[in-house]
Amino acid sequence: MVSRRAFLAGSGAVTAGLVQPFALPANAAVSSTSGSSARLLPVFNRPRHLDYADVSKLRGEDQTLLTTLQGVVNRTEPELYFIYDTGTESVPDAKWLSDMTLPKKLYKNPLDLVAKYRGRVRGAIVYDDAVPDSLNVATTLAGLENAVVANADQAKAYGLKIVKDLRGMFDDDRVKTYRWQLDNLFPLVSKQLLAGLPPTRVVDVEGVQWLEIARETTQIRDSSNRGTYNLDVSAKLGKEAVYVKFGDSFTDDGWGASVRHVSIKANDTVIATFEPNTPEEAPYLFDGSHSSIGGEGNRFADGGNYWIYRIAPPAGTTSLVVTVEMWNQYVVSATDTSPTRVEPFPYFRDYVVATKALVSWLPPGGATGDLLIEHYAKWPTLAPYMGWFANDVSGEWDGVDLASKGGSPVVAADFYMNGTVHAGLASPISDKPRATRRIDKPQNKVYLTLTFGEGDNIQYCQRRLREIWDDPKRGEVPTNWTIDPLLVETGPNIYSYFQRTATANDLLVCGPSGAGYTYPASWKPDELTQYLKMSGGFMRRTGLEEVYAYSGRQDNTWVLLSEEIAKGYAEYTPTKGIMQTWDGDTLTAKVGGIPITGGWGAPGKAAEFKAALDQRIASWDGSKPLFISGLIGAWSWSPSDMAELGPLLGDPYELVLANTFYDLLNRVLP
Known part of the structure; x- marks a missing residue:
């Protein structure tokens, strides 16, 4: 295992002058994240007092600002804790907080904490709203520069000095973006772990009214209802677009809607035909992040998962029919209102920033997969990959396989909240195995x-x-x-x-x-x-x-x-x-x-x-x-x-x- 301290000792300016030399705050507990031969992951100091707030109602950009602030502050000593689900005592964030026997102070306005702790950060790394992956590069830089991640409006509103502005620096070429990051920031980042986080998340818009179009009412798991279905969504015409959602009619057993082929007719004229996971599908796939691709190229969604197609028909369309080859336990609904919005993905960024880790988002196939393999090759054997992979289930199989071949165990942590606090809370753990109830004479059971x-x-x-x-x-x-x-x-x-x-x-x-x-x-x-x-x-x-x-x-x-x-x-x-x-x-x-x-x-x-x-x-x-x-x-x-x-x-x-x-x-x- 390579000691992270060795890399920090030589930190300085890198290509293009992006990262200037930095120094840890005078009171920083350098040893707290320097690693040791006895540990796999960084050490955090024990918290003595926590300022906490319910951030569940904030948008992703504000949660990201606060979570990266938490990373810088908690690197020295955990002081910030956030409740992401709700403010009630029945959810895990609040339960774990309640279990912590140390002084705590509630901030009813979470963003007041930016002003309180502004002096602990150098300023902001401003990401490019038009290039989602720039948010991950900004997160890596925030850890190196003791800065927060913010958009330009936030930096202005909270009086944050812009340490580096990434607007206009990258385009939508994901491989090029993360290639730049690997080439330029690798000498500076921690070698104890490698992180993978989606730059954005999809959030449901409140108040959207869905009209059910079709439902399988029998628990079918053998594809016996596979057939061609004409889904008439004309009732939702009238606005800019129609959104069609495919989900699972029985959410507790894992055989939800599965679709192999799609054709769309407007006024009896075919305006689109495509198969899942193809370039032809891409313009219509409004939200596929909660679905997966099956073995025969079908798109499916089980449990509470779903996917949504967005169809913008020609002007004057009075009839809109979506014809699908579909099977198993489907439920299909439609709306004329954009049901989701895209915003920054804030979770686990406190841990990434605090440990000065490099974070990327590289689907494990094609050119992005090749670049992910390069990442594994550069990090020491056993350095964990913490976070998750793109493309859900298929990304899991391929991603974990690549990580295994590259010598990295995977730690699913993309929704691990307040990791910088939990890592510092030393608690008694017994090394004694549970006593075994021995059955001396086995019976024919x-x-x-x-x-x-x-x-x-x-x-x-x-x-x-x-x-x-x-x-x-x-x-x-x-x-x-x-x-x-x-x-x-x-x-x-x-x-x-x-x-x-x-x-x-x-x-x-x-x-x-x-x-x-x-x-x-x-x-x-x-x-x-x-x-x-x-x-x-x-x-x-x-x-x-x-x-x-x-x-x-x-x-x-x-x-x-x-x-x-x-x-x-x-x-x-x-x-x-x-x-x-x-x-x-x-x-x-x-x-x-x-x-x-x-x-x-x-x-x-x-x-x-x-x-x-x-x-x-x-x-x-x-x-x-x-x-x-x-x-x-x-x-x-x-x-x-x-x-x-x-x-x-x-x-x-x-x-x-x-x-x-x-x-x-x-x-x-x-």
């Missing part, structure tokens, strides 16, 4: 262990996990919860909370696939050894003994972890068992001395899950124990759902925690 996924995602741990963890029915049935052991450095108070409040029926297990999200099969062997050693250290520090791991893929199918990889887990980590991603029949094997089971899931809630489970074991003859590791949808299930499922799991099932499950399996398997 179906031994089942159920695990909530998503725990590698530290923003999930901070937000969604806190929400469902506080369900009063938690603890009624044995449940495993994936979690990222890197929280010991990014949010020790968060990890400590879950560990301290776990019931006898709650077991924390390591999220995929160790300390940071990764695909082990994609790593270079020597670098994978480093990753496994690092993961083993974090697992021992946090008392984790089981791992949910991704494997590798061949022909779009998950394959069994190799003997070499399993031996690596056995040698370098305290892992007693691995549940891995899997397709097909029930997987139960011992590989490299470790029991491995394939993770299995089913749609719907308790009754439907139980029915699918019964079908899963239909061929079991009962002559010997059967072992199934089940995955629970973290975004759709809660402990209340688990409590409903538990009583349904009578004979022949026995629901156990993962430590009992793998202890028994280890003794049963040859």
Whole structure:
């Protein structure tokens, strides 16, 4: 690992005179972010007092101004904390704040904090509203220059000296923008981490009235309703454009609208025809950020996700029909009002600024993917990639694969708020694993262990996990919860909370696939050894003994972890068992001395899950124990759902925690 202090020591002016020499404030705790051989990520000092405010009603540009201010201020000592969701005590930001036993002061007008702390920053880096990616370059520079990120109007309104004005410096060539940043700012930025954040976000406009056009009322998941549908949206003609939204009619099971082809007729004349994810679609795709591209080029959206097409018909149009090849659980609606607006993406920028990290947004395919590979090559092995990837699901697979090949574990952190505060809140974390309930004589039963996924995602741990963890029915049935052991450095108070409040029926297990999200099969062997050693250290520090791991893929199918990889887990980590991603029949094997089971899931809630489970074991003859590791949808299930499922799991099932499950399996398997 390269020490960040070594790079700061030689900081100075760079090409084009953009970054002038800077000095940390006289009272800055340089050691707090200098790194050490004992740590993976930067250290932050413990907060002694917090000024806080509810910023949930502010627009993105104001949230970005405040979040980057937070980064500069909190680098020395955490003093600023923001509530992003609402001001009530029922949401995570407010809950975590309430848990902090230190003095706090509420600012009813969050922007008053700009005036209070203006003297702590050199001024503003002004981004170009016309070039969204310039906001990421501005964020990188803000960390280096001890400045905030602002637009020109904000700089003027708050009396902020313009340290650097990026207007007119870049165009819409994303590769060229981030190539400039890499070439010019790499010598100055931290080498402890690399960040990836979207420069903008899409925000719903309040008061928009949607007219439902079509809905699938049956829970269809097998494409059996695939066909051509004529969607008449003429009722919304009359203004500049018609907006057509495709979503999921059953949001809890993951088979939402899927579209392969689109044709648009105005007054019976075809004005457009296109397929998803093509240049022909681009002029009509108003908002695709909440959707994904499937294996056959279809665009789909599950759960609460959606996508929107914007159609501006010719003047005088009285009939507008959108014809789509569509299937599964669709709901289609239309409006004549622009339903969303685009504004700066503010989240996690405090951590990026405070650590002087370089932040980009490079989709992991084509020319942008090639540039992303260059980034990984320049950073040391094990330097985490923190944030996320463009293109949602497809970006996840490709992005994590590239990061794995480049030796970087991924930390999903793009919605991780107040990271500079949480990282400094030292809290007690036990390194002792949970005691295992031992089953001495296995019976001819179906031994089942159920695990909530998503725990590698530290923003999930901070937000969604806190929400469902506080369900009063938690603890009624044995449940495993994936979690990222890197929280010991990014949010020790968060990890400590879950560990301290776990019931006898709650077991924390390591999220995929160790300390940071990764695909082990994609790593270079020597670098994978480093990753496994690092993961083993974090697992021992946090008392984790089981791992949910991704494997590798061949022909779009998950394959069994190799003997070499399993031996690596056995040698370098305290892992007693691995549940891995899997397709097909029930997987139960011992590989490299470790029991491995394939993770299995089913749609719907308790009754439907139980029915699918019964079908899963239909061929079991009962002559010997059967072992199934089940995955629970973290975004759709809660402990209340688990409590409903538990009583349904009578004979022949026995629901156990993962430590009992793998202890028994280890003794049963040859």
